[in-house]
Amino acid sequence: MKKTIVIVAHPHIEKSVVNRYWADALIGKVSLRFLADATPLDSPIDIANEQEILEQYDRIIFQFPLYWYGAPALLKRWLDEVMTFGWAYGPGGDKLEGKELGIAVSCGGAEDQFSTAGFQLYTLADYMKQYEGVAAFVRAKWIGIHAIYDTFAQDITDRLPLNTQEYLTFLNK
Numbered sequence: 001m002k003k004t005i006v007i008v009a010h011p012h013i014e015k016s017v018v019n020r021y022w023a024d025a026l027i028g029k030v031s032l033r034f035l036a037d038a039t040p041l042d043s044p045i046d047i048a049n050e051q052e053i054l055e056q057y058d059r060i061i062f063q064f065p066l067y068w069y070g071a072p073a074l075l076k077r078w079l080d081e082v083m084t085f086g087w088a089y090g091p092g093g094d095k096l097e098g099k100e101l102g103i104a105v106s107c108g109g110a111e112d113q114f115s116t117a118g119f120q121l122y123t124l125a126d127y128m129k130q131y132e133g134v135a136a137f138v139r140a141k142w143i144g145i146h147a148i149y150d151t152f153a154q155d156i157t158d159r160l161p162l163n164t165q166e167y168l169t170f171l172n173k
Contacts, residue, residue: 002058002100004030004171009064009075011036018106018151018160019065025164030171031057035074050082055095059143061171062131063104065151069120069127071105079134088138101135102143103128104167111149124149146170 006026010019013034023032033053039045054060064071086092105128113119114127128145135142148163150156 003056004059004061005033005053005057006030006061006063006104006171007033007035007075007078009035009062009072009078011041011072011074016065017156018148019063021160022063022104022106022164022167025168026171029168030061035078039074039078041074041077045078045081047081047084050078051084051087051095054082054099057099059100059102059171060096060140061102061104064106066105066107066124066127070130083134083138094139097139099140100143101131101138101140102145102170103131104146104170106151107147107149108152109149110153111147114149143173144170 006023008019008023010016013020013023013036023034026032039050062071062075064075067073070076083089083096084093087095105124107114107124109120114122114124116122120127124147125145132142134140146167148156148159
């Protein structure tokens with residue numbers, strides 16, 4: 001089994017339904033890193049520590065709620081600062097080469113809205129291409145997306161157990 005870390009980039013995990021449920025279900029199955037605790041927006045990121053942590057894993061999953069068709073600012077800042085020249089890319093930048101990279105994302109909109117004919121105009125995969133690009137840039141293997149949609153619907157707590165089992169399958173493929 002691949003050694004996996006899930007980087008949870010929900011800025012308010014205590015208020016989350018989906019991301020908190022997912023994280024609770026992953027305890028003891030994979031390593032979890034809560035960015036809001038480890039790297040608050042008003043504190044400097046310990047870049048060397050974050051890099052050292054990533055080097056220990058074969059598979060890195062970014063888990064977050066979809067904010068304006070991307071990840072929360074916390075993850076963007078973390079990527080900007082941790083994925084450095086000479087470490088993640090460029091001469092000597094091979095620390096993520098061969099690792100697996102994927103995302104788990106929760107979406108407020110319904111799945112059928114994420115299409116060229118839908119309200120969102122594009123698929124979730126289209127919006128998440130940037131992470132596939134990050135994987136390619138650092139020479140990691142892109143393993144794709146796990147998602148849950150329509151997270152504000154009344155039946156979300158009924159759908160979470162099955163979706164979480166699918167998430168665990170995604171993590172173990």
